[in-house]
Amino acid sequence: MDVRNGMGLRPLGTSAAEFEQDLLSNLYYRRGTTVESASTQDAYETLALTVRDRLAERRVRTAAAHYAANPRWVYYLSAEYLLGKQLEQNMLYSGTDRIARIAMKQLGLDPDEVEGLDVEPGLGNGGLGRLAACLLDAMATLDIPAVGYGIRYDLGIFKQTFKNGAQVEKPDDWSYQGNPWEFPAPDDRQTVFFYGHTERDANGKTCWIPGEVVLGEPSHMLVPGHGTDTVNIVRLWRARGSESSFDLSRFSAGQYAEAVDEAVHAENISKVLYPDDSTESGRELRLKQQYFLVSCSLRDIIRRFRLRNTDWSEFPKKTVIQLNDTHPTLAIPELMRLLVDEEGLNWDLAWTIVRQTFAYTCHTLLPEALETWSVPMFERLLPRHLEIIYTINEHFLAEVREAFPGDVDRVRRMSLIQEEPDRRVRMANLAVVGTQAVNGVAELHSELLASTTLRDFAELWPAKFHNVTNGISPRRFIKIANPTLSSLISEGLGGDEWINDLDRLAGLEALADDESFRSRWRAVKQANKVRLGLGDPESLTDVMIKRFHEYKRQQLKLLHIITMYHRIKANPGQAYVPRTVLFAGKAAPAYHAAKHVIRLINAVAAVIDADPAVSPYLKVVFPPNYNVTLGSLIIPAADLSEQISMAGKEASGTGNMKLALNGALTIGTLDGANIEIRDKVGADNFFLFGLDTPAATALKNNGYRARDHYDRDPELRHALDSILDGKFLGIGREVGESLLNWDEYLTLADYRSYVDAQDQVDAAWQDTDQWTRKSILNTARSGFFSADRTVRDYAAGIWHVNPVKVGR
Template identity: 80%
Template structure:
C-alpha cells in the first residue's frame, strides 16, 4: 500500500450513513464527547471537521498531482484575506449539504443553527481582502497551482459598534474558540530577523547580525475549487518568540511580566490587523508586520521550490509571486538579500530572477495613499534592506538619467527615496522597479495609473503596464448569498454550469420581456428584503455599502437623504416613492473625518425615523460591523447600488460588481469599474450623473469654490444649513465646514446632478416592469465580472501558468 499523499486511505463516503458514522467518530475521538453531552459548539466543530476531512482527501490528491507536474506556481502575497464564513461554502464545495443536514438530526439541530456558530475569519477589512479571497477561489476552480500567503491575525481589524451614533472599535476575537478549518504546521516554522547591523568580510560578502529574532509559525486553511477536485491552500503566519524569549531567572525572581516581555513583543506582530499607526511604535509594528509576512513566505516558497528543483536559473520559471498592493513590497529586497547574501548569487543574477518573479497590483490612484516609510525607521529595523534599496535605486536612477539626461525633476520623482520634507522609502516606486508587470484593476484605473500616478515609470517601461479588471466569486456572492436567484437562473438556463461559466448569464436577457419571469424575479428580490428585515419590503432599497472615505462620498448620499427629508416636510401632501436607505461600512480608527460622517448619518437617521410624517416615505438604516456575512444578506436585497465616488478616485470597486450581479441597478459616476459595468449593461440600465475625470481635473484647475454651489442652490443650502445649525442632534458641524470650505472631492459640484438623477430613479421605480427588466439585464450582462475571468486575464498577461488537473478517484 502506498500511503504517500493519502493514496491507500479509506475513501470517505458521502452516503448519509457513511457521513453520520464519520461525524460520530469525530465527535468521540477528536472532540472527546458524546451525543448525549454534546453542546451546539461541539456539533458545529464536529461537522466542520467532518467536512474538512473530505476536502483534505481532495487536498492530498491535489498535492500529489501538483508535485508530479512540477508546474509554475502562483504565490499570492496579501496583507488581507476576507473569506467569509467557511461552513456553508465548504458544504457546497464538498457536495455534503444534504447528508450533513440529515446527520445533524442526531444532535437535534438544523443546519441553520449550526451555521450561526461559524465565525468569519478576521483576516481582512475591505475590498482588498475580498478580492484576494475571490481570486484564490477562482484559481482553485480553474485548477491553477497556487498558494496564498498572509498573516494569521489574532484579532481582526475591529468589531464596529455605535455609541450615541459614533463608531466604537471593539476587539474582533474571531478565533477565541479556535478555528476548526485550519491545520497548524509548527514544523515549518521560519526565522525572521529585526534590528541589528550588517558586516562585510574581505570578499565583500554581507552578513546581517540581527538584534531580535522572531519565529513565524504557519497554519493553513484549505481553498477548494468548485466543480473540480483541486484544493489549494492559504498559508497564514503567526509570530512567536524564540526559545530564548522566556527568561526563567526573572520569572523565578517574581518578575513575571519582565520574564515574558520579549515573547509578548514578538507575538504583537500578528496580534491585530492594521495596528493604529498614529504613533511611532504603531508605525514600527506595521512595518514589522509587512517584513514578517514576506520573510516567512519567501523562505517557504524557496522550500517548496527545492522539493523538485535545484538550479536558481529555474526559479523564476517555476515561481510567479503577485504582490497585492504595496504591503508585501519588501519581498523584493528580501529575495535579493536571500539570493545574494545567503545563496551567493551575483547582484545581476539575483536582480534578473527577482524582476522576472514578481508582479505588482496597484489598488489606488491617490498619491497620498501610496505607501512610504521613514528612512530612519528602515535603518533601525531593517538595516540590510535599506542598503539593498539604495543599491536598487542607484541602478534605477542610472537608467532614468540615461533615458532622460536633462530631466532632473524626473529623477527626483522616480527615486525610491523621497528627500523632502522627510527622507522616506517610496514603496510603490520600489514595487514597480522590482517587478515584471504592474497592473491596475479597471480600464480607467489602469489608464490613469499610466497617465498620472505612475506616469514616469510608464514612460520608462511602457511594456510593464497592464490592466486586469477585478472580478468577484459567483459561488460566494450569488450561489451562497442569493440561493433563490441562483435556483431561478439554473432552472432558466437548464443546468448549474453557469456558476463556473458566467458568460452564460447573457442567455437570461431574452427573459427580461417575459411577464412570468419578471414576476418571479420580483418575488425573489422581495423575499430577500424580508430576509434582511429592514421594514417595508416594497420600498425602494437604496444601498451604499463600502469602507468610509471622503472620496467615496457617503456625505453626498447623506445630502440627498436630507434633501428628500426636507421635501417631504415642506410638502406633506406630495407623492413620494418610499425609500429605505441603507449605509454600512467602517472607518479607519484614526480617520476622524470619516468617523464624523458616520456619526452624522446616525444622527440624521434618528431625526428622520422619529418623524411620523416622514416615516412612511423615508427610512435610514445603518447596521454596524459590515463584513462578508452581512454583505451576503444586504447585496441580494438591494434595488439601487450607490457607486458615487468622485470620478478618477476609485480604482475599481468590487461591491459594484456584486450588487449588479444580483440585479441592483447602479447610480454612479464614470469612475473605476462603473464605466465597464455601464458599457455592458447599457446606458438605459444605469443611472449616470456627475463630473467625469477630465471635468473634475478642469474644475480644480479653474479654482474650485464650493461656496458658489452652496449660494446658488436652495436645496443644497438648506441641507448644509440644517447640519451646521445643529438640527440633527447638534452633530455634523465639522462635516458642513469641510464641505463648504474645502470639499476636496467636489461633493457640492456634483450635488445637483446627483439629486436630479435620483428623481429619475424615482420615476423609473414607479414602472415596476421597466425596473425589473433593467434589474434582469444587469445580472444577465455582468458575467464579465467573474473572478474566474480575472484569473484568466492574469494567466494570459502576467503569470503564464498552466492548470494541473487532479484526477477523480
C-alpha cells in the same frame, strides 16, 4: 489513483447515513463526547471537521498532482484576506450541503443553530482583502497551482458598535474558540530577523547581524475549487518568541512581566490587523508586520522550490509572486538578500531572477495611500535591506539618466528614495522597479496610473503596464449569498453551469421580457428584503455599503436624504416613492472626518424615524459591523447600488459588481469599474451623474469654490444649513463646515446632478415592469465581472501559468 486506497484508508462516504456515522465518530474521537452530552459548539466543530475531512482528501490528491507536475506556481502575497465564513462554502464545494443537514437532523441537531456558530475571520479591511479571497477562489476553481500567503492576526478588523450613534470599536478575537478550518504546520516554521547591523567579511561578502529573532509559525486553511478536485491553501503566519525569549532567571526572581517581555514583544507582530484602509499609517510595527510576512513566505516559497528543483535560474520559470499592493514589496530586497548574501549569486544574476519573478498590483490612486517609510526607521529595523535598496536605486537611476539625459527632475521623482522634506523609502517605486508587470484594477484606473501616478515609469517601460479589471466570486456572491435567485436563474437557463461560466447569464436576456419570469424575479428580491429584516418589501432598497471615506462620498448620499426629507416636510400630502436607505461600513478608528459622517447618518436616521410625516416614505438604517457575512445578506436585497465616488478616486470597486450581479441598478459616477459596468449593462440600465475625471481635475485646478454651489442652489443650501444649524440632534457641524469651506471631493459640485439622477430613479421605479427588466438585464450582463475572468486575464497576460488537473 485514490491516495487513500494507497494508504489503506477507507473512502469517505457520500450518503447522509455515512456522513452521520462520521459526525458521530468525530464527535467521539476529536471532541471526546457523544451526541447526548454535546454542546452546540461541540456539534459545530464536529460538523466543520467532518466537512473538512472531505476536502482534506482532495487536498492530498492536489498536493500529489502538483508535486508530480512541478509546475509554475502563483504565490499570492497579501497582508489582508477577507475569506468570509468557511462552513457554507466548504459544504457546497465538497458536495455535502444536503447530506450534512439530513445527518444533523437525524441526530436531533438543529442545522441552523449549529451552522450559526461559524465565524468570519476578518483578516482584512475592505475591497483589497476581499479581492484576495475572490482570486484564491477563482485560482482553485481554474486548477491553477497557487498558494496565498498572509498573516494570521490574533485580532482581525475591529467589531463596529454604535454608542449614541458614534462608532465604537471592539476587538475581534475571532478564534478564541479555536478555528476548525485551520491546519497548523509547526514543522515549517521560519526564523525572522530584525534590527542589528551589517558587516563585511574578508571576501567582501556582507552579512546581517540581527538584533532580534522572532519565529513565524504557519498554519493553513483550505481553498477548494468549485466543480473540481483542486484544493489549494492559504498559509498564514503567526509570530512567536524564540525559545530563548522566555527569561527564566527573571521569572525565578519574581519579575514575571519582565520574564515574558521579549516573547510578548515578538508576538505583537501578528497581534492585530491595522484597521486603516487606503491611508498610510507609517508605524514601525506595520513595517515589521510587512517584513515578517515577506521573510516567512519567501523562505517557504524557496523551501517548496527546492523540493523539485536545484538550479536557481529555474526559479522564475517555476515561480511568480504577485504583490497585492505595496504591503509585501519588501519581498524584492529580501529575495535579493537571500540570493546574494545567503546563496552567493552575483548581483546581476540575482537581479534578473528577482525582476522576472515578481508582479505588482496597485489598488489606489490616492497619493496619501502610497506607502513610504522614513529612512532612519527603516535603517534601524532592516539595515541590510536599506543597503540593497540603495544599490538597486543606483543601478536604476543610471538607467533613467541614460534614457532621459539631463532630466534631473525626473530622476528626483523616480528615485526609490524621497529626499524632501524628509528622506523616505518609496515602496510603490520599488514595486515598479523590481517587477516584470504592474497592473491597475480597472480600465480607468490602469490608464490613470500610467498617465498620472506612475507616469514616469510608464514612459520608461510602457510594456510593463497592464490592466486587469477586478472580479468577484460568483460562488460566494450569488450562489451562496442568493440561493433563491440562483435557483431561479438555473431554472431559467436550464442548468447551473453558469456558476463556473458566468457569461452564460447572457441567456437571461431573453427572459427579461417574459412577464411571469419577471414577477418571480421580483418575488425573490422581496423575499430577500424580508430575510434581511427590512420592513416594507415594496420600498425601494437603496444601499451604500463600503468603507467610510470622504472620497467615496457617503456625505453626498446624506445630502440627498436630507433633501428628500425637506421635500416631504414641505409637501406632506403627496405620494412619494417609499425608500429604505441602507448604509453599512466601518471607518478607520483614527479617521475623524469619516466618523463624523457615521454619527450624522445615525442622527438623521433617528430624526426621520421620529417624524410621522416622513417615516412612511423614508427610512434610514445603518446596521453595525459590515463584513462579508452582512454584505452577503444585504446585496441580494438591494434595488439600487450607490457608487458615487468622486471620479478618478475609486480604483475599481467590487461591491458595485456584486450588486449589479444580484440585480441592483447602479447610480454612479464615471469612476473605477462603474464605467465598465455601464458599458456592459447598457446606459439605459444605469443612472449616470456627476463630473468625469477630466472635468473634476479641471475644476480642482481652476480653484474650486464649494460655496458657489451653496449660494446658487436653494435645495442644497437648505440641506447644508440644516446640518450647520444643528437640526439633526446638534450632530454633524464638522461635516457641514468641511463641505462648505473645503470639499476636497467635489460633493457640492456633483450635488445637483446627483439629486436629478435620483429623481430619475424614482420615476423609473414607478414602472415596475421596466425596472424589473432592467434588474434582470443587469444580472444577465454581469458575467464579465466573474473573478474567473480576472484570473484568466492574470494567467494569460502576467503569470503565464497553466492549470494542473487533479486526477481522481
